Amino acid sequence: MAQHKFLKLAFLSRSFASRLKSPSLEHLVNLHIHRVLASSYSTASEDGRNKAFYNQIMKISCENPRNTKLLVLAGGFVTIVGGYFIYHSKERVGPVQAKRPARRETLVEHKATIGGPFSLINHKGQVGTDRDLRGHWTLIYFGYTSCPDDCPEELQKLANAVNCIQEQTGEKVTSIFITVDPKRDTPAQLQAYLSEFHPRFMGLTGSVDDIRQVAREYRVFYKRVEDEGSDYLVEHSNLVYLMDPDMEFVKFFGKEYDDKRLCLGVIEEMKKLTSTVNITAGNCFQTLKSAATQLQSTNINKEILSQQAPR
Incomplete structure (x- = not known):
């Protein structure tokens, strides 16, 4: 036009x-x-x-x-x-x-998130939700009790890393085992299985739909592999997820991490968050200190002016 x-x-x-x-x-x-x-x-x-x-x-x-x-x-x-x-x-x-x-803004805005709310059944037969885990660092692993090799190895590594973290930091990290085989892994089965690795390990199971949902939230792959007879295997991702005290995803650790590297990796992430908190608290303290100093100076000036005023 x-x-x-x-x-x-x-x-x-x-x-x-x-x-x-x-x-x-x-x-x-x-x-x-x-x-x-x-x-x-x-x-x-x-x-x-x-x-x-x-x-x-x-x-x-x-x-x-x-x-x-x-x-x-x-x-x-x-x-x-x-x-x-x-x-x-x-x-x-x-x-x-x-x-x-x-x-840059587009990439940040569409970044995939890992984790989310869930409501499952723990190894004691009670309802266990993500809210129960808030306030502590948490390590989450997905597997199943009939797993022949990977799961026992990862759980033993996880148990050693949890003990290492507590020795070096005093932090009692919560360890969660979420089954990808809910049909066979009942609460009683989880309790008997996990007690062989660590007394503080918590197992979670639920309906097929509930497990599918939480696996989707954590980007976990699993697939049932049919075999002759009643036994079957489940192929699944082999990752350990680190969640902060707000149950926000921090980092995942693959099979290449042994127990020592896993321990040091978790401690490093803890220090990063602690450093951020300390810096924020320090900035707040300085702001409050400056405000208090300014207020004190203002009060002194008012007192001087009141004394100089003619009566």
Whole structure:
């Protein structure tokens, strides 16, 4: 729409120049139209060409002084037309650019989350939820009691790491074993199985749908593999999830971490959070201290002024 209006105005400006009965002047007006149009698409320097354009104007003005006033009017008319076109071209582009989000913000906004609320049955036959775990660091592992090799190895590693963390920090990390085989892993089965590894291990089971939901929240893969007879295996992810005292996901540890590396890795994440808390608390203390100092200074000034006031 703006381009159409500009072409109409440009045509009028050319007609105006032709009526001046000066071929040189008409040429300059046309040249100025093209230059204004080009300036809306290019930001390159025009100093050299503008100087030459100015010299041409002065030459025509000196040869025929009568053209000076007409040339000024024509130049002003074309400049107004060019400004109108540039304004509306930017007006069209502006909203499109404003709607384009920064790549970094988009990536952060759509980052996948790990973890979420759940309500299952613990190894004592009681309801166990994510809210029960708040206030302590938690390590979560998904497996099943009939697992032939990976699960026993990971649970033993987890037991050693938990003891190591407590020895070095005094923190009693909560360890959770969530079954991916709820049909066979009853609360009693979980209790008997986990007691062989650590007295503080907590087992969680539930309905097939409940386990599927919590596995989806923690991005855990598992699949039942049929075998001859009544026994079957379950393929599953082999990761240990570290959750902070607010039950927010911090980091996961793969099978390549032995018990010592797992212990040190958890302690390192604990220190990061503690450092952040200390820095925040320190900033708050400094703010309160500055406010108290300022208030004390204000009170002293008021007291001095009250003593100096005439009675």
